[in-house]
Amino acid sequence: xxxxxxxxxxxxxxxxxxxxxxxxxxxxxxxxxxxxxxxxxxxxxxxxxxxxxxxxxxxxxxxxxxxxxxxxxxxxxxxxxxxxxxxxxxxxxxxxxxxxxxxxxxxxxxxxxxxxxxxxxxxxxxxxxxxxxxxxxxxxxxxxxxxxxxxxxxxxxxxxxxxxxxxxxxxxxxxxxxxxxxxxxxxxxxxxxxxxxxxxxxxxxxxxxxxxxxxxxxxxxxxxxxxxxxxxxxxxxxxxxxxxxxxxxxxxxxxxxxxxxxxxxxxxxxxxxxxxxxxxxxxxxxxxxxxxxxxxxxxxxxxxxxxxxxxxxxxxxxxxxxxxxxxxxxxxxxxxxxxxxxxxxxxxxxxxxxxxxxxxxxxxxxxxxxxxxxxxxxxxxxxxxxxxxxxxxxxxxxxxxxxxxxxxxxxxxxxxxxxxxxxxxxxxxxxxxxxxxxxxxxx
Numbered sequence: 001x002x003x004x005x006x007x008x009x010x011x012x013x014x015x016x017x018x019x020x021x022x023x024x025x026x027x028x029x030x031x032x033x034x035x036x037x038x039x040x041x042x043x044x045x046x047x048x049x050x051x052x053x054x055x056x057x058x059x060x061x062x063x064x065x066x067x068x069x070x071x072x073x074x075x076x077x078x079x080x081x082x083x084x085x086x087x088x089x090x091x092x093x094x095x096x097x098x099x100x101x102x103x104x105x106x107x108x109x110x111x112x113x114x115x116x117x118x119x120x121x122x123x124x125x126x127x128x129x130x131x132x133x134x135x136x137x138x139x140x141x142x143x144x145x146x147x148x149x150x151x152x153x154x155x156x157x158x159x160x161x162x163x164x165x166x167x168x169x170x171x172x173x174x175x176x177x178x179x180x181x182x183x184x185x186x187x188x189x190x191x192x193x194x195x196x197x198x199x200x201x202x203x204x205x206x207x208x209x210x211x212x213x214x215x216x217x218x219x220x221x222x223x224x225x226x227x228x229x230x231x232x233x234x235x236x237x238x239x240x241x242x243x244x245x246x247x248x249x250x251x252x253x254x255x256x257x258x259x260x261x262x263x264x265x266x267x268x269x270x271x272x273x274x275x276x277x278x279x280x281x282x283x284x285x286x287x288x289x290x291x292x293x294x295x296x297x298x299x300x301x302x303x304x305x306x307x308x309x310x311x312x313x314x315x316x317x318x319x320x321x322x323x324x325x326x327x328x329x330x331x332x333x334x335x336x337x338x339x340x341x342x343x344x345x346x347x348x349x350x351x352x353x354x355x356x357x358x359x360x361x362x363x364x365x366x367x368x369x370x371x372x373x374x375x376x377x378x379x380x381x382x383x384x385x386x387x388x389x390x391x392x393x394x395x396x397x398x399x400x401x402x403x404x405x406x407x408x409x410x411x412x413x414x415x416x417x418x419x420x421x422x423x424x425x426x427x428x429x430x431x432x433x434x435x436x437x438x439x440x441x442x443x
Contacts, residue, residue, distance in 0.1 A: 004027070005022045005027040005028055007019055007022070007034075007035070007040060007043075007044070008044070009044065009054070010044065010045075010046055010050075011050065012050050012051075012053035012054040012057060013054075013057070015040075015044070015046075015050070015051060015054035016054040016055075016057045016058050016063075019034070019054070019058055019063065019064070020058070020063055023063055023074055028074050029074065030074050030075060031073055031074060032073060032074045033070075033071050033072070033073045034055070034064060034071065034072045034073060034074070036071060037051040037052050037055060038051075055072055056176070058072075059072075059175075059176055059197075060175030060176050060197045063075060065199075075194075088387055088391060088396045088397065088398070088399065089396070090396035093394065094391060094394050094395065094396050095394060095395050095396065095417065095422075096396045096417065097395060097396060097397050097398075097413045097414050097415075097417060097418075097426075098396050098397050098398035098412070098413075098414065099398075099414065100234065100374075100375065100398065100412070100414050101296065101414065101416060102269070102291075102292050102293070102295070102296070102374065102416050103349070103350075103374075103416035103417070106345075106346050106349060106416075107293075107294065107295045108294060108295075108335055108340035108341050109340070110294075110295070110298075110331060110335065110340075112334070112338075113330075113331045113332075113334040113335050113338070113340070114331055116330065116331075116334045117327050117328075117330035117331045117334065118327075120330055121327055121330075126325075126326045126327065128322075130326070132156075132157065132314065132317070132318075132322070132323035132324070133155060133156065133157050133323075133329070134326055134329045134330065134333060136330075136333045136337075137157065137302070137329050137332065137333045137336075138155050140333060140336050140337060141155060141288070141302040141304075142155055142304070145286070145288075145304060148273075148274040148276065149274065149275075149276055150274075150276050150278060150286050150304065151276070151278050151279040151284075151286075151304075152304075153286075153304040153305050153306055153307065153310060154304065154305075154307055154310040154311070155302060155303065155304050155310070156302070156303045156304075156310050156313050156314050156317070157300060157301070157302055157303070157323070157324045157329060158287075158300075158301050158303055158313075158317070158324065159299045159300070159301070159321070159324055160289055160291060160299050160300070160301050161263055161265070161287045161288075161289040161291070161301045162188050162189065162192060163299075163301065164285070164287045164289075164301050164303040164313075165189065165192065165227065165261055165263065165285075165287060166192055166196065167303075167313045167316060167317065168259070168261055168285040168287075168303070168305070168309060168313060169192075169193075169196060169198065169225060169259075169261070170196060170316070171309055171312035171313055171316065172224075172225070172259050172283060172309065172312070173196075173198055173224055173225060173259070174197075175196070175197030175198065176197065176198070176199065177198050177199065177224045177225070178198070178199045178200075178201050178218075178221070178222055178223040178224060178225075179193050179198050179199065179200055179201065179223060179224070179225045179226075179227060180201045180203050180215060180218035180219065180223040180225065180226040180227070181193060181200050181201065181202065181203060181227050181405075182202075182203055182205050182210055182227070182228070182229060182233065182238075183202030183203060183204060183205075183404065183405045183406055183407045184235055184236060184377070184400060184403040184404045184405075184407045184410065185229070185233070185234070185235075185403060185405075186229070186233075186234045186235075186263075186265075186403070187402040187403050189227060190403070190405065200405065201218045201221065201223045202405040202406045202407070203215055203218050203226075204407065205233070205236065205238050206238065207236075207237075207238050207239070207369060207371045208238065208239070208240065208241040208243070208244040208371075209228065209229075209230075209233070209238050209239065209240035209241065209244045209245075209248070210226075210228055210240075210244075210248065212244070212247040212248055212250075212251050215248060215251050215252075216251050216254075219251070219252075219254075219255045219258055223258070224257075224258060224259060225258060225259040225260070225261060226252070226258055226259070226260055226261070227261045227262075227263065228240065228248070228260070228261070228262050228263070228277060229262075229263050229264075229265045230262055230263065230264045230265070230266070230274055230275070230276065230277075231264060231265060231266030231267070231270045231272055231274065231372050231373070232265045232266025232269060232270050232292070232372045232373025232374070232375075233265060233372075233373070234265060234373070234375060234403070234412075235375050235377050235398070235400075235402075235403045235410075235412035236369050236370070236371075236375070236377040237354070237369060237370035237371045237372050237373045237375050237376065237377065238369075238371055238372075239266065239270065239272045239371050239372040239373075240275050240277070241275065242273075242275050244275075245275035245276070245277055248277050249277055249280045252277060252280040252281050253280050255281070256280070256281050256282050257281070257282060257283075258281050258283075259281065259283045259284070259285075259309075260277060260278060260280070260281045260283070260284040260285070261284070261285050261287070262276060262277060262278055262284070262285070262286045262287065263287050263289075264286065264287065264288045265289075265292070265373070266292070266372055266373050267288045267289070267292075267293065268290075268292070268293035268294075268341055268343045268346065269292045269293050269343065269346050269347060269350060269373060269374065270343075270347050270350075270372040270373055271343070271344060271347035271348070271351075272371075272372050278305075282306065283305075283306055283308065283309050284305050284306055284309070285303060285304070285305035285306075285309055285310075285313075286303070286304050286305060287301055287302070287303050288301060288302050288303075289301040290332055290335075292373075292374070293341050293343065293346060294332070294335055294340075294341060298328065298331070298332060299324075299328070300324055300328055300329065300332050350373065350374045350415060350416065351372075353415040353416070353418045353423075354370045354373075354374070354375075354376055354415045355370075356420070356423045357370075357376050357413065357415055357418065357423055357426065357427065358370055358376060360423050360424060360426075360427035361376075361378065361427050361430060361431065363427075364427055364428070364430075364431035365431065366378060366427075366430060366431050366434050367379060370415075374414055374415055374416045375412055375413065375414050375415070376412070376413045376414075376415060377400075377410050377411070377412055378410055378411045378412075378413065378430060378434060379408055379409065379410045380400075380409050380410055380411055380433075380434045380435070381409065381434075381435060382409070382435065383399055383400050383401065383409035383410065383411065384399070385433075385435075386411060386430075386433040386434050386435070387399050387411065387433075389429075389432065389433035390411075390429055390430065390433045393429040393432070393433065394429070395426060395429055395430075397411045397412065397413050398411065398412040398413075398414070399411065400412065411430075411434075413426075413430070
C-alpha cells in the first residue's frame with residue numbers, strides 16, 4: 001500500500017503533515033491506499049481518534065478521499081490542478097476549436113462605453129466607502145431578471161460567474177461537504193469544488209438539463225448543494241426546459257435545506273427561454289456573467305439570491321477586494337443600455353453553425369449534441385486517440401477529460417471559429433477520428 005514510505009507523528013497535525021510530505025515528494029503516489037485508521041494508530045502508538053482526526057484534515061484539504069469500506073487513498077489528482085491544463089495546444093496551421101471562446105466578430109465595440117465610464121470618473125472618481133453596486137447596473141440587472149421569472153432578492157456584483165459560485169459555496173458549506181454537479185460539466189467548477197475542500201457528486205444530464213432521478217439520488221446521499229447550468233451548458237449545450245424545470249423544482253421542494261446555485265451561462269447568446277429553479281429552497285443564488293456575449297475580459301457577473309446568502313457574500317467580499325471596479329460597472333451598464341449586443345442575432349449565428357455541424361456529423365453516423373450555446377459534444381470510444389487524429393487532420397479540440405467525472409468519453413468542439421465552408425471538412429475529420437461509437441448520450 002505505502003511501499004517504503006512510513007507515516008510518522010504523534011498528534012493529528014503531525015500525522016497529516018507526514019502524509020502531505022509523502023504526497024508532495026511523490027512517495028505516496030495518486031491512488032495509493034492509506035492504512036486503516038486502527039492499523040495506523042497501532043503502528044504509531046496513538047489513539048485511533050487521533051488518526052481519524054488526521055484523515056479528516058487531509059480530506060478537507062483535498063489530499064485524500066475516502067470510499068467507504070474501500071478505505072482512504074491519495075487523490076488521483078491534486079485538488080488545485082486545473083482541468084484547463086488538459087488543453088491541446090494548436091500548432092501553426094491547426095484550427096483551434098478547443099478554447100471555448102466566443103466569436104470576436106460578435107462581441108461589441110467597447111470604445112464608446114469605456115469613454116462614457118472615463119468621463120463619469122473624471123467628474124466623480126470612485127472612492128472608498130461608496131456603495132459597491134451602481135444603482136443603474138442594479139436596476140437594469142434586476143429588471144432583466146424579473147422579466148425572466150427569477151425571484152426577487154438583493155443583488156451583488158462579482159468578478160465573473162466562477163467567483164460568484166465560489167463565494168456562494170464558501171458562504172454556506174464547510175470542507176468535506178458534498179456538492180452535486182453536472183457530469184459532464186464545466187471544468188472550472190469541477191476544479192473549484194475540491195479546491196474548496198468540498199466533494200463533487202456527479203449528476204448525469206441530457207439535452208434538457210440534469211436528470212431528476214440523478215438529482216434526487218445525489219441529494220438523498222447527502223449533497224448539501226446543487227449547481228445547475230440553466231442554458232448553454234458547458235460542454236454539452238444542454239438547456240433546462242419548462243418540463244424539466246418543473247420536475248427539478250419538485251425534487252428540490254423535498255430538500256428545502258439544500259443550497260441551489262444556478263448559472264445562466266447562456267444569457268444573451270441563446271434564444272431559448274429561461275426556466276429558473278430558484279425559490280424552492282431556503283438558500284439559493286442565481287448568477288449571470290457578461291463574458292460570453294460581451295467579452296471574457298469584462299470580468300463581471302451579477303448575483304442575486306436569498307437575503308442571507310447575498311449578505312454573506314458581500315460581507316466577505318468587503319474583507320477582500322471590497323468591490324468590483326465601478327469603472328467596469330459603468331462600462332457594462334452602457335453596453336447594456338445602448339443595445340450594443342443583439343442577443344437574437346448572436347443566438348442565430350451560433351445556432352446556424354452548431355446545427356450545421358451536428359447535422360453533418362449525424363449524416364456521417366456520428367451522434368452529437370448541442371441544444372444551445374457555442375459548443376457541440378461528441379461521444380467517442382477513444383478520447384485520446386480521437387484528439388490525436390483530429391490534430392493530425394488540422395483541428396485542435398478539447399478532450400472530454402476536462403469536463404468529465406463518471407460520464408463516458410467525448411470531445412468538445414466550440415463552433416464560434418467556424419464558417420459554413422468549414423462544416424463538411426470538419427465533420428469528415430471528426431467521423432474519421434471518432435471511429436464507431438454507440439450513441440449513448442452524455443453518460
